[in-house]
Amino acid sequence: MKIITNKSDTTIDYLVASDFDQTLSFNDSGLVLAEMLGIADFEDKVKGLAQSNLVQQGAELAYLLRHDPAFRGVRLEHLIETGKRVRLKDNVQLFAEILSDGLDGSSFQFFVISAGPREVVRSALEGIVPPENIFGSEFEFDTETGEICSILRVPAGNGKVVVLQELELKHQMSSDRVIYIGDGSSDLYVMHDVNSRDGHTIAVSETKSIGRIAHRTVLSNNAVSVLVPILEDVLKWDSHQVRELFTLHGLALQDWDKIHTDWITFHNGDKALAS
Numbered sequence: 001m002k003i004i005t006n007k008s009d010t011t012i013d014y015l016v017a018s019d020f021d022q023t024l025s026f027n028d029s030g031l032v033l034a035e036m037l038g039i040a041d042f043e044d045k046v047k048g049l050a051q052s053n054l055v056q057q058g059a060e061l062a063y064l065l066r067h068d069p070a071f072r073g074v075r076l077e078h079l080i081e082t083g084k085r086v087r088l089k090d091n092v093q094l095f096a097e098i099l100s101d102g103l104d105g106s107s108f109q110f111f112v113i114s115a116g117p118r119e120v121v122r123s124a125l126e127g128i129v130p131p132e133n134i135f136g137s138e139f140e141f142d143t144e145t146g147e148i149c150s151i152l153r154v155p156a157g158n159g160k161v162v163v164l165q166e167l168e169l170k171h172q173m174s175s176d177r178v179i180y181i182g183d184g185s186s187d188l189y190v191m192h193d194v195n196s197r198d199g200h201t202i203a204v205s206e207t208k209s210i211g212r213i214a215h216r217t218v219l220s221n222n223a224v225s226v227l228v229p230i231l232e233d234v235l236k237w238d239s240h241q242v243r244e245l246f247t248l249h250g251l252a253l254q255d256w257d258k259i260h261t262d263w264i265t266f267h268n269g270d271k272a273l274a275s
Contacts, residue, residue: 058186083123
């Protein structure tokens with residue numbers, strides 16, 4: 001396995017940042033943790049928090065880990081084990097390697113910004129993304145009991161914007177050279193921010209709220225699929241060049257349907273009802 005090294009000491013041309021849950025993975029890491037602990041109503045708990053507007057969207061797991069009695073037994077080792085059990089999308093390793101190697105003479109630095117526990121994401125991406133390039137919810141653990149005693153940081157909602165702007169400043173990156181990849185409503189803040197400053201946004205789900213604002217939407221079980229809009233829209237490659245790159249890495253594009261989807265709903269007015 002090739003270990004991706006940190007190239008932060010060199011000049012980079014593009015900064016690529018991605019969400020984790022259901023963007024690089026198939027399942028929500030909170031669900032994986034709950035199943036491991038035998039907690040059956042995790043999704044109901046998350047739904048209840050979302051409806052109450054008690055916490056920022058995406059920060060539900062962090063809240064539960066700190067405040068819900070069912071999660072009181074969670075220790076650092078549980079978070080690490082959860083990461084090992086998370087099922088990643090196909091070819092996440094190859095995606096990171098291609099970015100690390102550079103494309104068309106341009107260099108890329110890849111970061112993961114997630115509201116999920118940092119230990120979970122780092123464990124899931126061990127050997128694929130350098131730990132210092134992974135940002136997630138940070139907790140303080142009680143030295144005697146091992147329990148989570150406080151929440152230090154949660155990169156959810158506007159929190160993702162803060163992390164991304166810190167990275168831009170650290171790497172002296174122009175905002176129009178930033179690419180963000182996400183899947184759901186918790187990514188809306190950061191996508192709006194990236195778009196407003198001439199960056200590029202990619203959605204990897206059919207969630208309407210995010211599909212409306214992302215520059216491109218790519219639906220695939222393969223992580224390298226998000227290279228398509230990067231290659232076409234950012235580097236201005238044609239479809240032949242895109243196919244050649246994938247072929248070079250042993251991947252043949254079997255289905256590539258470019259479909260623009262219009263979400264349309266009609267409400268029957270009085271005239272329609274009368275007729």
